[in-house]
Amino acid sequence: MADQASSLLAALAAVVGDAHVLTDQRDTASYVADWRGQYPGIARAVVRPASTAQVAEVVRLCAHAGVPLVPQGGNTGLVGGSTPDDSGREILISLGRMTAQRRVDPLGNSIILEAGCTILAAQQAAAACQRLFPLSLASEGSATIGGALSTNAGGEQVLRYGNTRDLTLGLEVVLADGRVLDALTTLRKDNTGYDLKQLFIGAEGTLGIVTAAAFKLFALPRRTVTGWVALADPQAAVELLAMLGDAVGERVTAFELLGREALDQVLAHGLDGMRDPLGGDYPWAVLFDVSEASASLDPSQAVEEVLAGALERGLAGDAALAASGRQAEEFWALREHVPEAQRLEGPSIKHDISVPITAIPAFIATADAALRRAVPGIRIVCFGHVGDGNLHYNQSKPAGMADAEFRARASEIHDIVHGIAASLDGSISAEHGIGRLKQQAFLRHKSPVALDLMTRVKTAFDPHGVFNPGRVLPLAGPT
């Protein structure tokens, strides 16, 4: 066995170079655990190929040896989907060296990037030719486009531009037997058979390894109107979104809800000297962007009219528009620091649910009440993307409760929240995926018919379980 293992590592080193087969714990440490440290694992090795051909050869060697592969991008995931288990059997394959920008086509509004490019690098490459790559996440400096594809990442501009799936024109994928699917097209329309790329998007590395992708680019916004609005309740947010949509159409680029607790935590920790754009103790805030690609059209007045109408009707309590790009960044910093502030508050229990947009108020009311019954004093940190029906509905422990006591309630709290989301035709994972963290809830809430079809797809594409075994779908049979 030891001989076989070392001969596999030697063969891998012959493909990617000695320097890119890491086995020393000091070298592998940053790969084998997720960044939150919730899934510490052990890898037989970390392999870092530099090209699609090398990825294909690595897969062939591992498949032949019966050694499972765990693909990893920027290791910014939240569900334990891209780190090895603790068996020491799995090999981690990092796409971090594949960062080529293969083609940028501003006239055709497309870009072809290798999987290891960060989202930030993709944004910069697009901006360099006056185009927008609209994917935008808090982790964009580290998160790669390969990871974004594998998790169908969402983020802050989904309302206008869609999630990663919607932005994708084509993919290059290494399959479980080492063959390469070249579907790296920039075509806008192609109805020739099944749209295979869709299966790899959001598959969390269980069906193939994405090595490159072609994305749509968009017109760069010429101006953005950023607003902060105080509201009495989530229903007012849903109505304000509809009013804005009626007034400025698809220009509503982001529409984020923040509950008082989320805002208080950010303000309490005084990060970067942040302050509330409005005064008073309003219970809910909305932060929105309305962006405009035309230099000769200005939506500001239409937005101001909507806000004036909302104030007059009593829908909004108060509102502020950012007077400068710098002020807009300050508004956004409040939103983006919520996760960090919550971390500083102590242990947190997190959810990433979605419901139909119109069901958001019912979800919040029902879940708030149920959690307060279950854990009196629990602090609910609710924020998210109202336009997508997607809430990061998190909890901090009640004042005075021991960390361990709160953590011990996690599973009960998850069940309450997921059950209420499901009862409103919602999802238990809107944008973070399943990985290992949410597998049990996934298996409980997904229909048996859907699970059966997914298992058939896995079996058809990866019959020997080479890719990310046990993530998303459970291992088949006894392990």
Added chain:
Amino acid sequence: MADQASSLLAALAAVVGDAHVLTDQRDTASYVADWRGQYPGIARAVVRPASTAQVAEVVRLCAHAGVPLVPQGGNTGLVGGSTPDDSGREILISLGRMTAQRRVDPLGNSIILEAGCTILAAQQAAAACQRLFPLSLASEGSATIGGALSTNAGGEQVLRYGNTRDLTLGLEVVLADGRVLDALTTLRKDNTGYDLKQLFIGAEGTLGIVTAAAFKLFALPRRTVTGWVALADPQAAVELLAMLGDAVGERVTAFELLGREALDQVLAHGLDGMRDPLGGDYPWAVLFDVSEASASLDPSQAVEEVLAGALERGLAGDAALAASGRQAEEFWALREHVPEAQRLEGPSIKHDISVPITAIPAFIATADAALRRAVPGIRIVCFGHVGDGNLHYNQSKPAGMADAEFRARASEIHDIVHGIAASLDGSISAEHGIGRLKQQAFLRHKSPVALDLMTRVKTAFDPHGVFNPGRVLPLAGPT
């Protein structure tokens, strides 16, 4: 055998009612051949279920009897994908009775419709609540949303709103064993496992029968600027599109190219008294719509500035903006009557190719030259959706050539056109699908890896070949 056949029909009649199992040729005639009459077939019966439960039971009965099913919507397809073969073995299942509008949610911008609803009915249901259902096709009065989903239909507003796939939030599908996949969600974000609905969209009824779907709705445009521009060549069209995009962003809703021959044929047949919006003998025209959802913003001036700049630079020869909604309709009638005019000109050979947008000029130049070498005097009717890189690149026979002689060259002409599209990284079927018409070209131009994966999907979802056997993918093994 006869007994088995009649007992199957009796069982089907017990499910859907005697009146909805059609076997008399007078009753089945409008179902068993496509509307162009290119695929006359024979069905053992035409079955017309009225509910998802009935569809499921029909599938179970036919699967059990080993009788293949051919699903059909409005029977407006162009590739022979929804009519029976001439064996008399297949049963045609028409979704035409399933026309319920299950839910319209203007606040959530979604609509749930059964498969037999026409596209026009979907547009009307959306408009009734001040929303836009953006799918728009010449055949929208007959074409159903089930057919649009199964072929991932495109149409005239793909540039702005995407194709049918992009508009789809959820599906309800009857599977090959009669189970029902309920993925009829209106969620904007749901990353729980593989996105199964994507496989059924564009599968041309080979993987399941779509019985209902949830679609996105959009803000209803408040005003539309429609223009007609005379151009010297297709390169000017690509550049004008980029200029418009820079000036008004995603508001460019349609951007259609028409070659002189297409325009001449429409004008020659004097349909509905149509006339050229411009004078002169310009070789190419572009017809565009710029639409605006905000009542307080008017993109007219920005559009006029673009056209003035294009005229000044010599990019455009002449241009006209429609002065009224009626005049805009007259502009559009010219575009929409191209297929009818070409039919009146005699036999035609048709293509539905796509290439990267920037490759459109090279495609047209190369294909024109190659066809004129192969068939001197051939008339090239080129029109299509520049913004999507999708051309309907059709041919009419040279003056004086016999119809049969021209038709005999079809396969050679297809090979030339498809070969040039493929050499430019294009597609041989941008929006019409494969069906039976394009199967040989599909098998020749698609990569063996992609074909293998598609076959695995077909085998995983429909192992016994119940749904539309031999369409898209060839029958496995000897038949």
